[in-house]
Amino acid sequence: MIQRLFSVLLSLVLLSSCGKKDTLKETSSQDNKHTITIYCTDTFRKSGLESTVVPEFSKKNACTVNLVLFRNAAELSKAVKDKANSGKFDLALGIDNSFAISDSLTTQFVRPEGFDPEPLAKESIFDPELRLIPYAYSSLCLVYNKKNIPAAPQSFGELQDAKYLSQMAICDPHESGVGRASLFWSLALFGHDGYEHLWKSLRKNIYKTYPDRNEALEALKKGECNLLMSLNTIPAFLEEIDPANQNFDISMLKEGSYLYIESIGLQRESLNYAMATKFIQHFLTPEAQKMVIYKLGMFPANRKTMMPMHFSTIPFTSYAVNVKLPQSLIAEQLNVWLDFWDRLFGFQIS
Numbered sequence: 001m002i003q004r005l006f007s008v009l010l011s012l013v014l015l016s017s018c019g020k021k022d023t024l025k026e027t028s029s030q031d032n033k034h035t036i037t038i039y040c041t042d043t044f045r046k047s048g049l050e051s052t053v054v055p056e057f058s059k060k061n062a063c064t065v066n067l068v069l070f071r072n073a074a075e076l077s078k079a080v081k082d083k084a085n086s087g088k089f090d091l092a093l094g095i096d097n098s099f100a101i102s103d104s105l106t107t108q109f110v111r112p113e114g115f116d117p118e119p120l121a122k123e124s125i126f127d128p129e130l131r132l133i134p135y136a137y138s139s140l141c142l143v144y145n146k147k148n149i150p151a152a153p154q155s156f157g158e159l160q161d162a163k164y165l166s167q168m169a170i171c172d173p174h175e176s177g178v179g180r181a182s183l184f185w186s187l188a189l190f191g192h193d194g195y196e197h198l199w200k201s202l203r204k205n206i207y208k209t210y211p212d213r214n215e216a217l218e219a220l221k222k223g224e225c226n227l228l229m230s231l232n233t234i235p236a237f238l239e240e241i242d243p244a245n246q247n248f249d250i251s252m253l254k255e256g257s258y259l260y261i262e263s264i265g266l267q268r269e270s271l272n273y274a275m276a277t278k279f280i281q282h283f284l285t286p287e288a289q290k291m292v293i294y295k296l297g298m299f300p301a302n303r304k305t306m307m308p309m310h311f312s313t314i315p316f317t318s319y320a321v322n323v324k325l326p327q328s329l330i331a332e333q334l335n336v337w338l339d340f341w342d343r344l345f346g347f348q349i350s
Contacts, residue, residue, distance in 0.1 A: 034063040034275045039085075041076050041094035042069040043214070049295040057282045063275055070094075072212060073177040077103045080267075087269040090276035093135075093283075096177030097126040097261040097322075098184055102330050106131045109265035112277040119284065121303040123320065124261055132263040135283055136298040138231035139257040139318060140178070140185050141250045143217075145226045152227075152251040156189070159227075159253070160201040168206050168227035169216040173341055178213040178260060182229050183337060185258035188324040192333065199344055209345050220248070231260060236310035237297030252318040259320040262298070 044050050045067065054065045068089065070076040077099045079085055080092050095105055109131040117130055124134035142159065144152045149167075153159040159168075171179030186195040207225040210216035220228045221238075228234075235248040264283060270276050282288060289300035293311060 032058065032062045032064045034061065034272065035066060036063060036091065036272045036276050036279060037066045037068060037089040038091045038093055038279075039068050039070065039076060039079055039089045040092070041073060042071060043296070044093060045069060046214075047295040049291055052291040052295065053283060053288050057279055060282075061275065061278055063279075065279070072175045073099045073180075074175045077105060080105055080108050086267075087271060089267055090270040090272045091264060091266060091279060093264045095132060095263050095265060096181065097132075097259070097263070098173075098177055098180040100127070100132055100263065101327050102180065102334050104331070105265075108267060110268045112266050112280055115277075115280070119302045119304050121299070121301055123259060124299075124301040126259075126261050126322070127263075132265045133280060133284070134261050134263045134301040135289070136292045136296050136301060137259060137261040138233045138298045139252070139259055139320065140181060140229065141232040141252050141257060141318070143220065143228040143230050143232075143234050143248055143250055145220065145223070145247055146249045147247055148223075148226045152249070153253070154251060155254050156186075156198060156202075159205070160198075162204065164205040164227060166205065166207045167225050168202070168229065169219050169225045170206055170209055170229045170345075171213050171216055172209050172211050172345075174338060175211040176213055177262070178216075178230055179209075179211075181258050181260045183341065184325055184330070185321070187337065188258060188321040189255050195337075196340060199341075203344060206345070231298065232257070232314060233298050233311065236314050237293070240308050240310045241294065250314075252315065254318075256321040257318040259322050261301075262296070 050067065057063065058065055070079060073094065073096055076092065076094055080095070081103065100106060106127050106129070111130045115130060115133070117125065120134060124137040126134065142152060153161070153164070170182060173180040173183040186198050190198050208219065210219065213230055216228055216230065217234065219225050232250045232252060235250055238245045238248060264280055266273070266276050266280065284302050286302055286305045289302040289305040292298055292300045293308060299311070
């Protein structure tokens, strides 16, 4: 009887102890005086950028950062435009310029009061009113496996050659920012009629269409394909994180490039305006921007960020053609362009 009573008392003590631990954890999170909510693509977490940026900000500002993750740029764009979400988030992170322009997303945001754009690289600014503020950018190009393709195509004309049969990976413009930028690239260069001819000519050389640029890159790294339409910072990024990885190079096609830019925006209906502004300021410091290089594999928008060796040698041999495709034309013709894409590549989507 005494032994049974002792067992009951011991169990009560253990249960009480467990309850205190849980309470301590809750109290620790409640110590923060502020909370902000960020809508972002899951790349922010998967890349490791969240773990290098958020904890320091939270500690410094006694602020809890709640992330709401979306699978891709398309889902993030849809959530930002949904009126039911007005006031439910403070910041949107991961909006690229191709989706921002085609989905008219800038109207959902406001320029932070007192924001100084001086440190930003001029080429990274796509919204003159700075409602969407850039934090990373790269130029579109052809990334290739130089072991298997010693002499890469130097133009879109050469890229159509049958010797590259089923060797190129591309991204889907419905879901991927890089994919939509690639579509806009072709339109800016060749116009409404010419872009159809281009993609029809390239169709035989396209191995597969991917919903995400990281999935497409994995296919290239695994040797499933030898060409990838993506960012010109990729080989430098791969070599920076693994010096032994020297398998890839870029071809800046001579017709010109398209600038791909990722941005962060402060929602107009934010309930935590001041703290959200502080997060933007923190994210654009050279220290945080350095992590953009190592986690996203892109140029940091803050031009005062120190570049690692491999990034400082990336050639700037191509000019951006973004301005050749007016926003008014994009708004008018986007569905037509996407319908054409589906007819041509729908069956290839991974």
